[in-house]
Amino acid sequence: MLSAHSSLREKTLTLDTLNPQVKAVEYAVRGPIVIKAGEIERYLEEGGTKPFSEVIKANIGDAHAMGQQPITFLRQVVALCTFPELMDSPSFPEDAKWRARRILQGCGGHSLGSYSASPGVECIRKDIAAYIEQRDEGVPSDWENIYLTTGASDGIMTILRLLVSGKDSSRTGVMIPIPQYPLYSAAISEMDAVQVNYYLDEDNCWALDINELYRAYQAAKLHCQPRVICIINPGNPTGQVQSKKCIEEVLHFAYEENLFVMSDEVYQDNVYTPDCQFHSFKKVLYEMGPEYFNSVELASFHSTSKGYTGECGFRGGYMEVINMDPEVKAQMVKLLSVRLCPPLAGQAAMDVIVNPPQPDEHSYKQFRQEKSSVLGALADKAKLTEQILNAVPGIKCNPVQGAMYAFPRIFIPPKAVEEAKALGMQPDMFYCLRLLEETGICVVPGSGFGQKDGTYHFRMTILPSIEKLKVLLGKVRDFHIRFLKEYSALE
Amino acid sequence: MLSAHSSLREKTLTLDTLNPQVKAVEYAVRGPIVIKAGEIERYLEEGGTKPFSEVIKANIGDAHAMGQQPITFLRQVVALCTFPELMDSPSFPEDAKWRARRILQGCGGHSLGSYSASPGVECIRKDIAAYIEQRDEGVPSDWENIYLTTGASDGIMTILRLLVSGKDSSRTGVMIPIPQYPLYSAAISEMDAVQVNYYLDEDNCWALDINELYRAYQAAKLHCQPRVICIINPGNPTGQVQSKKCIEEVLHFAYEENLFVMSDEVYQDNVYTPDCQFHSFKKVLYEMGPEYFNSVELASFHSTSKGYTGECGFRGGYMEVINMDPEVKAQMVKLLSVRLCPPLAGQAAMDVIVNPPQPDEHSYKQFRQEKSSVLGALADKAKLTEQILNAVPGIKCNPVQGAMYAFPRIFIPPKAVEEAKALGMQPDMFYCLRLLEETGICVVPGSGFGQKDGTYHFRMTILPSIEKLKVLLGKVRDFHIRFLKEYSALE
Known part of the structure; x- marks a missing residue:
């Protein structure tokens, strides 16, 4: 209502008068596909139905959102700094x-x-x-x-x-x-x-x-x-x-x-x-x-x-x-x-x-255990992701040597490329949107990171729990096979 | 040593190649006078002597640095968020x-x-x-x-x-x-x-x-x-x-x-x-x-x-x-x-x-008391600052109706203005540097905020404790009188 009213008057700041450098900015990690994922999430919350029960956000390197627990010692120190009365508490080391x-x-x-x-x-x-x-x-x-x-x-x-x-x-x-x-x-x-x-x-x-x-x-x-x-x-x-x-x-x-x-x-x-x-x-x-x-x-x-x-x-x-x-x-x-x-x-x-706990300090053992548990799980998930993806026809994934992401190359059949272009969309954006719509998995198209012309990728984090990651990768595999079939010339 | 060596080679980033818009930036609240204050502080810490024992930083609206205590309830909530194990602690309301x-x-x-x-x-x-x-x-x-x-x-x-x-x-x-x-x-x-x-x-x-x-x-x-x-x-x-x-x-x-x-x-x-x-x-x-x-x-x-x-x-x-x-x-x-x-x-x-504590909540009374204590003290200090400054010949201070600062106008004798200009300095910068050197009080020259040509001011916070503020204002008064005397034409 308001917008109808106020549209009578010209705004100071419009898409035309906006700083063009702002307009030129792109940030795929929180781009259109993530906005779409949020919409689907809300739709599900409001009782809507989809072929899946939850959206899995593998778009952003946000470990805690994927269930990783904080390092106890770090939080203890920050809590003590925040509320120094806790210095008297025997439950803090x-x-x-x-x-x-x-x-x-x-x-x-x-x-x-x-x-x-x-x-x-x-x-x-x-x-x-x-x-x-x-x-x-x-x-x-x-x-x-x-x-x-x-x-x-x-x-x-x-x-x-x-x-x-x-x-x-x-x-x-x-x-x-x-x-x-x-x-x-x-x-x-x-x-x-x-x-x-x-x-x-x-x-x-x-x-x-x-x-x-x-x-x-x-x-x-x-x-x-x-x-x-x-x-x-x-x-x-x-x-x-x-x-x-x-x-x-x-x-x-x-x-x-x-x-x-x-x-x-x-x-x-x-x-x-x-x-x-x-x-x-x-x-x-x-x-x-x-x-x-x-x-x-x-x-x-x-x-x-x-x-x-x-x-x-x-x-x-x-x-x-x-x-x-x-x-x-x-x-x-x-x-x-x-x-x-x-x-x-x-x-x-x-x-x-x-300045983490040292071997002679009280908190060392727990810190050490928590740290290696996180890093060990990440190493396992890096390996798992590479292996499962490489077993899918039309997906090729380099080893995840470090960081928190896989960036597999995906084969997109020419017919799908054409369809995407007809929709005014990058082919890998088209692919990722389909993946999201059909499986609830949110990954980021390779075009958001840059890639050689004619190649297509997506970025996914390896942060979900190992169980969830297996489900996710299974769904990606099934989707990819369906997608290839749908757009393959062999009919 | 290193710089002598490396100066043999031209740097990529120099004052000449630096983004000129960065060069143009000025930020007086942490400008040259505050850098000088830091130097004097270190000098005092290392055993150096000055006509004062401590630097009082009235340059920045930093209440806690001036001794204001945090609001307990706010810190309790943030600490609980930081370290949720505290949810089990009976000492948190x-x-x-x-x-x-x-x-x-x-x-x-x-x-x-x-x-x-x-x-x-x-x-x-x-x-x-x-x-x-x-x-x-x-x-x-x-x-x-x-x-x-x-x-x-x-x-x-x-x-x-x-x-x-x-x-x-x-x-x-x-x-x-x-x-x-x-x-x-x-x-x-x-x-x-x-x-x-x-x-x-x-x-x-x-x-x-x-x-x-x-x-x-x-x-x-x-x-x-x-x-x-x-x-x-x-x-x-x-x-x-x-x-x-x-x-x-x-x-x-x-x-x-x-x-x-x-x-x-x-x-x-x-x-x-x-x-x-x-x-x-x-x-x-x-x-x-x-x-x-x-x-x-x-x-x-x-x-x-x-x-x-x-x-x-x-x-x-x-x-x-x-x-x-x-x-x-x-x-x-x-x-x-x-x-x-x-x-x-x-x-x-x-x-x-x-979303502060409401009257029917446990923490209300303490919150209410802490809040009004801070605001009451600030009101007292606003009044006090105005009164003491206005009693000084050559200083005129508008009422501090709100915020955290006084911005008094100061009379700087023409001879001092000349001396400042000879040093390539704004007259109020000259004044504030002298104030700092002689009393340890750090305030910010009005020129850092803008002022009508030919008028001079400084900004000081009203955040020090009432006792410290009285000392500070007394020193400003004594300094200003000395300064006027030193540069007055009546000799």
């Missing part, structure tokens, strides 16, 4: 209290309710630096290079903001892997940078091929100024874990071409296959010698949302920035200060991740 | 448990660790809508118009992002009060919009004068396209509370000129003088009749950081957006979804603020 007290001592008025300094609470920054040194076997980390963030996304946006001006006469090129996590393409659209795609090699377990990097760079130089290269390792959505050699090549390339390196390492704890190992870009850079280590500008991102904690809702994260020009750093701190600070509970959660 | 259970039921996997929908947890959005309806005496509020945010700043940035494209050929004008909270000017710089100043009337208790609004608008139209007007009520840094008549005039103006209205109402609970009352822009718009209420595009912002809770570190907040074009709304949700969601602990804190 001393090692958690000790950490909470230490965090609160770093907070204004000893309260989680005060702003922290814009780069974060000092003692947490120090804990992160110590963690990085340990992780990287002694490679030095300066706590003043550590900046707490509101999830990793916030840090990534901040660094890109420094590098990209929408007004550049020679526009800034941002090199990103394809397929990529669509935060990158969304940020590039919002900031009006130029997206420079380098394609990961699907036939080689989604490895990064250095020649492809040079190709992409040379091609881009004709129409923009590439200034930054983004890497996601372990890969999202691809699940590959980069070899040390590959990382060396990327860093050498960045050094040669004078590119800023952004390495998204939020899945650093999520490596499942025994023959793979996480190597941080920083450590590899260090091992390449001082000429590299003292010059390549590198920002690495981490988060509370992934790993074995899966604490997405806390919006915790940090970035380590090395070799940044001190004047630029001061400008970055100024920019961060406008948003005041990252959420303190997220900072506290981050602190627990980098 | 049932009314807190009930709320925590309800919030968790709205979370994926019943965990604060899952992402919420990008606009926030549904039941919290509904609670906020109910709160607004009650606050505005029955004016309808649709929960689907409510968007949780990461502090109010995040909401303000989001709305501006929709309105402003740095690429506009006819550039977007954003009308802001002067003096203003520098988030606005910072956002305008970052987005490359045009800042359109309308000056508040210092001689009339910082009231907004509608003629000044028309003047500013007409002048701006010559060189940009004004599309949005920002209002801060109660005012930051000015502390004025707008009359209903004034709000009506602003809304009528916005209606006539087809401007989007952004009303920053984060201090809605901070009104101290008995002759003032908070009127929400939305309620006033409603009372102006359906022609206005169904057409003026309005976003109103609120936060957990101010009011009587002062929970800055939780980064909680919301915005209510009315009359936004549905297609634009869908675009906004898409934009929000890239950042995934606001922190869940902040959302929970916001829920307690809009």
Whole structure:
């Protein structure tokens, strides 16, 4: 009713007057298919019927929503920080209290309710630096290079903001892997940078091929100024874990071409296959010698949302920035200060991740058990997903070496491709919508992440419980076979 | 050492190549004077001596850092949400448990660790809508118009992002009060919009004068396209509370000129003088009749950081957006979804603020007592600050009707103005630096908020305890008298 009335008057803000860069943003992980899934969920709740009883959301890396339990110790520390009266409670262990007290001592008025300094609470920054040194076997980390963030996304946006001006006469090129996590393409659209795609090699377990990097760079130089290269390792959505050699090549390339390196390492704890190992870009850079280590500008991102904690809702994260020009750093701190600070509970959660219970502490055993239970289950589910998918005719799935997703390639028969195009839809969007409508399974079309022309994929998380995952994969298999039959030319 | 080495090689990101819009950003609340204050603090900690023993930070509205205690009930609910095992604890009241259970039921996997929908947890959005309806005496509020945010700043940035494209050929004008909270000017710089100043009337208790609004608008139209007007009520840094008549005039103006209205109402609970009352822009718009209420595009912002809770570190907040074009709304949700969601602990804190204990509930008495104690003390400190400052020759302070700041006008003798200019400094920056160096008191120069040319001010919070505030104000008085003497021509 209201809209009929108000439509008499022209609005200030319409699709025509909206900032066109906002319009250009796409974010498939919460895109049209997820909106559709929500509608179906509501329809079922209201008593509607479908060929399935529930929607399974395998679209987003949201572990707790899929039933993963929080790490007890992390929640104890954050609860103690939130409500310090609990310090007197005998049901909280001393090692958690000790950490909470230490965090609160770093907070204004000893309260989680005060702003922290814009780069974060000092003692947490120090804990992160110590963690990085340990992780990287002694490679030095300066706590003043550590900046707490509101999830990793916030840090990534901040660094890109420094590098990209929408007004550049020679526009800034941002090199990103394809397929990529669509935060990158969304940020590039919002900031009006130029997206420079380098394609990961699907036939080689989604490895990064250095020649492809040079190709992409040379091609881009004709129409923009590439200034930054983004890497996601372990890969999202691809699940590959980069070899040390590959990382060396990327860093050498960045050094040669004078590119800023952004390495998204939020899945650093999520490596499942025994023959793979996480190597941080920083450590590899260090091992390449001082000429590299003292010059390549590198920002690495981490988060509370992934790993074995899966604490997405806390919006915790940090970035380590090395070799940044001190004047630029001061400008970055100024920019961060406008948003005041990252959420303190997220900072506290981050602190627990980098400063977990030690073997001589009371909470160690339980922590250890919870952590390995989560990571063990993920490894099992990674394997299971790959195996079941690869047994389906017309689906080919690379090993899920790390992260939280499978990104299988799917064969879509030409007749289905035609039908999708007639509907003005990407073929894999058409496929995923059909999958959702017929099975209740919500996955994200590969087109939302980017893929080679003529290839089709979807991204699914491996986060549902093993029982649910088996059901899900079974349904995907049956659907795919039906779909192939329906659209096959053999009739 | 490292920098000497690495300076041999040109950096990718330097002050020259940095996004110029970032360079243009200024944010005085955490600007140079606050950096200086931090240095002095460290110097004192390391045993250095100064004419004072501690730095008093009256630069930022950070209540807990100044010793304000959290509201027990709010922290109980958030702690319960964080660590649901506490539901079994007899030391937590049932009314807190009930709320925590309800919030968790709205979370994926019943965990604060899952992402919420990008606009926030549904039941919290509904609670906020109910709160607004009650606050505005029955004016309808649709929960689907409510968007949780990461502090109010995040909401303000989001709305501006929709309105402003740095690429506009006819550039977007954003009308802001002067003096203003520098988030606005910072956002305008970052987005490359045009800042359109309308000056508040210092001689009339910082009231907004509608003629000044028309003047500013007409002048701006010559060189940009004004599309949005920002209002801060109660005012930051000015502390004025707008009359209903004034709000009506602003809304009528916005209606006539087809401007989007952004009303920053984060201090809605901070009104101290008995002759003032908070009127929400939305309620006033409603009372102006359906022609206005169904057409003026309005976003109103609120936060957990101010009011009587002062929970800055939780980064909680919301915005209510009315009359936004549905297609634009869908675009906004898409934009929000890239950042995934606001922190869940902040959302929970916001829920307690809009859904506090009721008279028939166990926690009511304590809540009521804590709330009125905070607000009563703030009212006392507002009065005290005004009185003491006005007794100082050369300082003139308007009544602090609301918010958390005094913004006194200070007389700076011409000789001091000259000396400042010789140092390349704003005179009030010079004054505030001297104040800091000589007394340890950290306040923010008026130039960081904007002021009429030739006038000088500073902003100080009224948040220190009453004892500390008296000491602080005494020191300001003594300093100001010394300063006047030093630079007066009478020698």
